[in-house]
Amino acid sequence: MKKNFYLLAFLGFFSCTNQIQYEETDLKLWYEQPAKSWNEALPVGNGRLGAMVFGTVSRERIQFNEETLWTGEPHNYAHEGAYDYLDSIRQFLFKGEQRKAENLASEKFMSVPLRQMAYQPFGDLIIEFPGHEEYTDYTRLLDIQNAVARTTYKVGDVTYTREVLASDPDQVIAVQLDADQKGALGFHIVMNSPHEQSEVMTDGNQQTLYVDVKDGALKGIARIEVRTKGTLITHDSHIEVSDATSATIYLSASTNHVSYQDVSADPEEELSENLSNLNGVSYKKVREKHLADYHKYFKRFNLDFGSNGREALPMDKRLHKFMEFPEDPQLVALYVQYGRYLMISSSRPGTYPANLQGIWNKDLKPAWGSKYTCNINTEMNYWPAELTNLSDCHDALFNMIEEVAQTGKEVAKVHYNCDGWVLHHNTDIWRGSAPINASNHGIWLGGSGWLCSHLWEHYLYTRDIDFLRDRAWPLLKGAATFYSQFLIEDPKTGWLISTPSNSPEIGGLVAGPTMDHQIIRSLFKACIETSEILGVDNDFADLLRDLTPKIAPNQIGQYGQLQEWMEDKDNPNNHHRHVSHLWGVTPGADITWETSPEIMKAAMQSLIYRGDDGTGWSLSWKINFWARFMDGNHAYELIKLLFRVKEDGNNTIRGGGSYINLFDSHPPFQIDGNFGAPAGMVEMLMQSHQNVIDLLPALPDALPDGSIYGVCARGGFELSFSWKEGILTDVSVLSKAGEPLRIRYKGEVQEMETEKGETYDITF
Numbered sequence: 001m002k003k004n005f006y007l008l009a010f011l012g013f014f015s016c017t018n019q020i021q022y023e024e025t026d027l028k029l030w031y032e033q034p035a036k037s038w039n040e041a042l043p044v045g046n047g048r049l050g051a052m053v054f055g056t057v058s059r060e061r062i063q064f065n066e067e068t069l070w071t072g073e074p075h076n077y078a079h080e081g082a083y084d085y086l087d088s089i090r091q092f093l094f095k096g097e098q099r100k101a102e103n104l105a106s107e108k109f110m111s112v113p114l115r116q117m118a119y120q121p122f123g124d125l126i127i128e129f130p131g132h133e134e135y136t137d138y139t140r141l142l143d144i145q146n147a148v149a150r151t152t153y154k155v156g157d158v159t160y161t162r163e164v165l166a167s168d169p170d171q172v173i174a175v176q177l178d179a180d181q182k183g184a185l186g187f188h189i190v191m192n193s194p195h196e197q198s199e200v201m202t203d204g205n206q207q208t209l210y211v212d213v214k215d216g217a218l219k220g221i222a223r224i225e226v227r228t229k230g231t232l233i234t235h236d237s238h239i240e241v242s243d244a245t246s247a248t249i250y251l252s253a254s255t256n257h258v259s260y261q262d263v264s265a266d267p268e269e270e271l272s273e274n275l276s277n278l279n280g281v282s283y284k285k286v287r288e289k290h291l292a293d294y295h296k297y298f299k300r301f302n303l304d305f306g307s308n309g310r311e312a313l314p315m316d317k318r319l320h321k322f323m324e325f326p327e328d329p330q331l332v333a334l335y336v337q338y339g340r341y342l343m344i345s346s347s348r349p350g351t352y353p354a355n356l357q358g359i360w361n362k363d364l365k366p367a368w369g370s371k372y373t374c375n376i377n378t379e380m381n382y383w384p385a386e387l388t389n390l391s392d393c394h395d396a397l398f399n400m401i402e403e404v405a406q407t408g409k410e411v412a413k414v415h416y417n418c419d420g421w422v423l424h425h426n427t428d429i430w431r432g433s434a435p436i437n438a439s440n441h442g443i444w445l446g447g448s449g450w451l452c453s454h455l456w457e458h459y460l461y462t463r464d465i466d467f468l469r470d471r472a473w474p475l476l477k478g479a480a481t482f483y484s485q486f487l488i489e490d491p492k493t494g495w496l497i498s499t500p501s502n503s504p505e506i507g508g509l510v511a512g513p514t515m516d517h518q519i520i521r522s523l524f525k526a527c528i529e530t531s532e533i534l535g536v537d538n539d540f541a542d543l544l545r546d547l548t549p550k551i552a553p554n555q556i557g558q559y560g561q562l563q564e565w566m567e568d569k570d571n572p573n574n575h576h577r578h579v580s581h582l583w584g585v586t587p588g589a590d591i592t593w594e595t596s597p598e599i600m601k602a603a604m605q606s607l608i609y610r611g612d613d614g615t616g617w618s619l620s621w622k623i624n625f626w627a628r629f630m631d632g633n634h635a636y637e638l639i640k641l642l643f644r645v646k647e648d649g650n651n652t653i654r655g656g657g658s659y660i661n662l663f664d665s666h667p668p669f670q671i672d673g674n675f676g677a678p679a680g681m682v683e684m685l686m687q688s689h690q691n692v693i694d695l696l697p698a699l700p701d702a703l704p705d706g707s708i709y710g711v712c713a714r715g716g717f718e719l720s721f722s723w724k725e726g727i728l729t730d731v732s733v734l735s736k737a738g739e740p741l742r743i744r745y746k747g748e749v750q751e752m753e754t755e756k757g758e759t760y761d762i763t764f
Ligand code: FUC
Pocket: 356, 368, 373, 377, 505, 577, 578, 615, 617, 666, 670
C-alpha cells in the first residue's frame, strides 16, 4: 500500500526486554537444529489461537491457526425420510443379510452430504533475517513449564533470541525478537496463507491478512502489529525493521463464526479490540500475565520419576536413545506434562475442544478433515482432563456437546423417530450428527452416549451439583431418552440391542455390537444416580431401571475372549487397531476385577489376541487397558512402542509412534495419543473407578521411584504421594467435597469421613 517511515518511539510503545529473565527448566523439548518439517516445529496455543514455531534461522516460519476457520457453512445434515427405511435395514440385519442392509442404508440413511467439513490452516508469519545464513551456538526449545518457545543463536558475536507465546488473557500470539548488542537486529516480516482467496494489506506498523475459505461461509482476518524502537519502513508487501535492538510482534486473528448456526460476527471488531487493548503494553507485561495465567493450570499437578540424566540430550537424540535403551523415567513424566501442556494450549473454558489435531493444522485437506471423530479420538483427548487436575479445560468439550445435542435432536427424529438426541461417529464445526462416510462404519450409535460419560465423570470428580443439575442433566437425559426408545428386542435372544450399528470400525453394519450396550448401560446408570441425587425425574429413572437388565450383556466366546458382537464370531488373529468391546474396562467402568472378574479376564484375553501394536491412539488406549488389568510392565511395553521415533518420510515403522516434537503419530500426526497415553501413565499410579482410590495399582518395574502431586480422584479428592523402590512411602489426601474416603494399597483398605478443605495424611 504505502511506503512510509514509522518510528515506534512516536507511538510510545517500549519493550524493556533486557529485563526478561529466562527461566531454566527440565520440562522442555530442546533441539540443536531448526525444524526441517512441520512435525519438528513446536506448538504454542491459547485454546483458540495456535502456532507452530519452526525456529529456522534466516527465515523464521510461524504457521498459525484459529479454531473456528473451517470449510462449509451452517447446515442441517439430517437425511429427510431416513426413518422410513430403518425397519427394513434392521430386518435385513436380523436375517443375516448384511450387504443388503448396508446398501439400503448407503442409499437412504446417510448424512446429506455424505461427508463433513474440514478444519483449515490460517496463515504463516514469515520473518526474514538478512545476513543470518551463517550462525553458531543454536538451540531451540519448548519450555512447557512456562508455555514459551524460544530460539537462540549467534551471528558473529551477537546473540539473538526469539520467544513466542500464545496468550489467553491478551488473545494474541506474541513474538519477541532480541539482539544482545545495540542496533544489531534487522528483519523483514510478512504474512501469507495457503488459501487461494487471501490478500495482504500493509499499513504503518501493521499488516493484515484477509482469508476467505473457498468452500464455505467462513472468513478470517489476521493482523500483526510490529513494535520497535528501531527504524520501521512499511513496504507494499512487508514491514522492514532495521537498527533495532529488540522488537515485539503481536498477532491476532478472528473469524466471522459465532456458532454452528451463525456466521455473522465481524472479525475486524474482535481483532482490533484485542490489538488496541495492547496499546502501550510491553512484551514483558504480556509475558507476565501469560505466565500467571498458564501457571494457574499447569502448576496444580506435578509428576517426578527421577532422572538418569537423559534430559541433557536433545529430544531427537533422546527418542533414538530410548528405542535402544528404554530407560528414561524423566521422559515418561515429561510426556504426561506435555499432554497437559497441549490440553491447556488447545482447550480453555469458553473455547471449542481439541479436534483430531488439537488446534494445529497446516493442510487445506487435513487427514480425516481434522474433525471430531467420536468413536474414540475426541473422547480420548479429554481422558487426562479430570485426572491431571485440568477439570476446567474439560469445559471446551462440554461446549461442543451442548451444540451437538441440538443438531442431534433433529437427527434422532428424522432418522429414528425418537425423542432425545443422538450423535454418530463424527462431528464438525457445523455439528453434523447424522451418519457419515459409509454405512459400514458411519452408522454407529455410541457418540452421544460416550460424550455424556464425560459430563458424568466431571461430576464424579468435582461433585459440582450445580453443574450436574444445570448443564449435565438435560444432556444426559436427552441422550438416554433416545436410547430408551431406540433399543429394540433381538428376535433371537430377546435381549434389547442397539441396531443398526457397528463395532467401530470393524465388521461392518450389524445388530448389537457389545460396545454400544456397555455405553448405554453406563449412561442409564449415570441417569438413575443423577435422578436420585437431584431428586428429579423418578418415572424416567424407573423406566431406565426396567430397561437396564434387559440390555444384551457382555458375553464370553469360544476363544475365552470377550465377544465383540452378539454372535461368537471374533477372529483371534485379527490385530485391528480398534478394541471397542473393551470400552467397559476403560474408559468405562462396567467391567472390573472386583465386579466381574470372568469378563475382565475375557477382556484381557481379547486384548492379547489383538496384540500390542497399533496406531498412536491405539497404543495409548492399550496403555490404559494394561493399567486397568493391573499389569504395569505390559503397559510399559506399550509406552516403548509409543516412543518409537517417527520421522517424515521414514516409513520403516508402520504403526504409531512419536514425531520428534513429541506429537503423536497415527501416522500422520493425530493428537489423541498425546492425551490418551498420559491418562494411562497416571492410571499406572492411581485409579479411582471402583469406589475406592487404588494407590500404585500397576507400577512398572521401570519406574521404581517417584512422586506425584495434585492428581485427582473421583469423590473430589486431590492426592499427593511418593514411592521408593516400588513401595509407597507417604500419602496425603485433600478432600475438596467432604465425601467419605476409601483408599487402598496392596489390599489394605482405609476408610474415613472427611471434611471439605481438609488434608489427611494416610499411613499404610
Ligand atoms: C477413526 C480411526 C482412524 C483414525 C480416524 C481419525 O476412523 O479408525 O484410525 O483415527 O478415526
